[in-house]
Amino acid sequence: MKALATLLLAPLLLGAAKPVLVPDVSQRDIEIAYSFTGAELLLFGAILYPKGQEPGPGTPPADVVVVVKGPSQSILVREKEKVAGIWVNADRMRYRSAPSFYAIASSRPIGRIVDGRTRAIYELGLDSLQLSPASGAVPAEQARFDGGLVDLRRRGGLYYEDPKAVEITDGVLYRARVTIPARVPVGRFTAETFLIQDGRVLAAAVRDIDIRKSGFERFVARAAEKSSFAYGLVAVVLSVAFGWGAGAIARRV
Numbered sequence: 001m002k003a004l005a006t007l008l009l010a011p012l013l014l015g016a017a018k019p020v021l022v023p024d025v026s027q028r029d030i031e032i033a034y035s036f037t038g039a040e041l042l043l044f045g046a047i048l049y050p051k052g053q054e055p056g057p058g059t060p061p062a063d064v065v066v067v068v069k070g071p072s073q074s075i076l077v078r079e080k081e082k083v084a085g086i087w088v089n090a091d092r093m094r095y096r097s098a099p100s101f102y103a104i105a106s107s108r109p110i111g112r113i114v115d116g117r118t119r120a121i122y123e124l125g126l127d128s129l130q131l132s133p134a135s136g137a138v139p140a141e142q143a144r145f146d147g148g149l150v151d152l153r154r155r156g157g158l159y160y161e162d163p164k165a166v167e168i169t170d171g172v173l174y175r176a177r178v179t180i181p182a183r184v185p186v187g188r189f190t191a192e193t194f195l196i197q198d199g200r201v202l203a204a205a206v207r208d209i210d211i212r213k214s215g216f217e218r219f220v221a222r223a224a225e226k227s228s229f230a231y232g233l234v235a236v237v238l239s240v241a242f243g244w245g246a247g248a249i250a251r252r253v
Helices: 002-016 116-122 139-155 215-226 228-252
Strands: 020-025 029-032 039-048 062-069 072-083 086-099 102-106 159-162 166-169 173-180 187-197 200-213
Touching: 020 187, 020 200, 039 062, 039 187, 039 200, 062 166, 062 173, 072 139, 086 139, 102 173, 116 200, 139 159
Parallel strands: 029 200, 102 159
Antiparallel strands: 020 039, 039 173, 062 102, 062 187, 072 086, 166 173, 187 200
C-alpha cells in the first residue's frame, strides 16, 4: 500500500519541485485619449524556487522571456507590383487570425535560449508566429506573405523583439520594459512570462492588460460600432457642412 501511495503522489511531488513565477505589470488598464502618444509597460516579478533554494553552482542559469500579445484579428495582405512604372496591387492573401500586437523581450537572444521546435510551440519570436491564412497556398508563397505581414507591422511599431530587455537580479527578481505605440489597437492584451532553463520551459504565467479608448474617442468608437448607419450619415453631413463653410470663407476672402 505504501508503494502504491508513493506512486500516486509522485506526480504531485514532482510538480511541487518545479519553480513558480509570480509576475505583475505596472498598468493593468491603459486608456487612449486624444493626447495618447504611447505608453511604457513595466513587467516584473519573482521566481520562487522549491523550498526557497536556488539551483546549485553547476546548474545552467535560467532565462526569462516575456511575450505581450494583442487581440487576434483578420487581415488582408496585398502585394504590390510595378507595372509600366506604376505600383499596382498584384497577389493578395487573407489571414483569419494574426496578433494585432506582438512584442517579445528576453534576457538573451531567443535563438540562444531555446531550439526551433520550442520556439514554434510557444510562439517565441517573430519567425515563430503561427499565422492562419484563410486559403491554402504553396509553402513558398505563404512564407513570402508571412514575411511581408511581419515586416509591415514591425515597421509600424506593432511587432518587435528586444533580446536584452529582461534584467534578472540575484537569479530571483526580473524586470522588463515593453513599449506600447500610439497606434496600438484596443482590446484585451496578454503578458505571458516564461522561465526557461537549459532549453526547457520550467514555468509560465499570464497577466491580462486592457487597452481601451476614453473620452471623445471612446464615444466615437462606440457610435461607429453600435450605430454604424447613423454614424456614417452624420460623418457625411459634417463633411458637407465643413466643405460648404470652407468654400464660403474662401469666397469672402
